[in-house]
Amino acid sequence: MWYFVAPKVVFGQDALSHLAELKGRSAFIVTDKNIVSLGFVDKVREQLSQAGIQTAVFDEIESDPSLQTVQKGVAVMNQYGPDLVVAVGGGSVMDAAKAMRVQYERPDIKPEEINPFISDLGLGAKCKLVCVTTTSGTGAEATFAIILTDTADQRKLSLINREVVPDIAIVDPELARVMPPQITADTGMDALTHAVEGYTCAWKNDFADGLCIKAIQIVFKYLSRAVKNGNDMEARERMHNAGCIGGIGFINALSSMAHAAGHSLGALFHVPHGRAVGMFLPYTIEYIGEAREELWAEIAYAIKLEVPEGKRAATVLAQAIRGLAREINQPLSIEQMGISLDSFNKAMEKLVDNVMSDGSLIVSARIPSVAESEKFFNYTYEGKSIDF
């Protein structure tokens, strides 16, 4: 037995206007200062005011939001008492909003205690959650995962519960138009990683597979265009869709080893999430290799890659992903991320420790030992293809 969970998705040009059709009394807008400065929060407030909904704004979400930030936001939310929570931003904003909403509705559950085994969160009684995504790739607008940073323990917490899924996801490509090329590339690689891992992890399933394959196809066709020309609205729209489609696909199967490694690196070196997981993706494909050879071949076929006689599909796919990353100026190794060998070596024990305890690792088709994890990180530092 398993479940397939997704929010109501409103997508395409003018999707933001759906906010004017919402029912409610007051909305608590969760966002960050950059999104406010871009004028997106004003647009959201305008739509909500047409629906007669009052608004308050909490704009203190940082990149890689911490437990402390969530608690601060909840305190403000409690004073305001909204019946709608509207997250406007990227993955960090939407994840923080999901966690804040849980604690607002269930003050007895601390954010770090959110787990997949609670079957009666009872969310929705006090408020609904609407996620308006401004980036194309995290999929957070459509997932029931929350990534928070435990700053004290220098690790990322992957918190999952099906009830945490937003009620509505707004996927309006206009909001992605001003996204800088670097963020377009980072979040696009996140979308690709979600989709590849969702299609190949141990919990893959028929309901998620089609979404993952579609997202992979869109990313390979449109990511480069969206990075090179932000005003290419066809590419923007398709990538915005791919992020959401990949999000729904992977969350119903789960992400895997590239995410475990990416969370680990990100928590220690503050590398943007999508950049980290995207860099690790081809290495994990090589590492998992044989255990998923048929599936790598299926992905290769879906994106029209030729797998020459005698060559492994894993190798061909990993090379194609590196090719795409190169095209959009993404780093291909930890070294290329500007992390010094000295600081990398000093962090190795914690890097391995984090990856071994990451929830995403349990669905990897091949799970490394401590020694293999260390070797894996060393290879990825140097940019050396995995051969073990």
Added chain:
Amino acid sequence: MAILFGSQEWVDALKKVLETSQPYKEAAKKWEGDLYIIVEPDASYKNRHVLYLDLWHGECREARVITDENEKSPKYRIFGPFTNMKQILDKKVDPVQSMMTGRIKVKGDMAQIMKMPRAAVELVNCMTGFETVFPD
């Protein structure tokens, strides 16, 4: 030779596997806490079994069958009907998916489990690391 599930011999066999499993030791090196595995009766098997494991930093300090459930106050209680437990040990269903769908339930410090999900997975892998015969 297959060992009868729920017997002291079965728990002893599990303890042996836990003591030698490198993946378990690595995954559970920070694990602190004892647990009850409670097999509840269902349509195919009418008895109740309570198995006790004291797990600490990758070691299994004690493993035995419990007759009086009030004897210990373990940090965790993992419980579910016999048939669901059997499906996990037969590797027919994923243990974490079973917990996520409520077929197997867990009570205790969930924050620790979320920090070490692999410890739970490797514990189940150890349970399937020897041949089991079921009493139904």
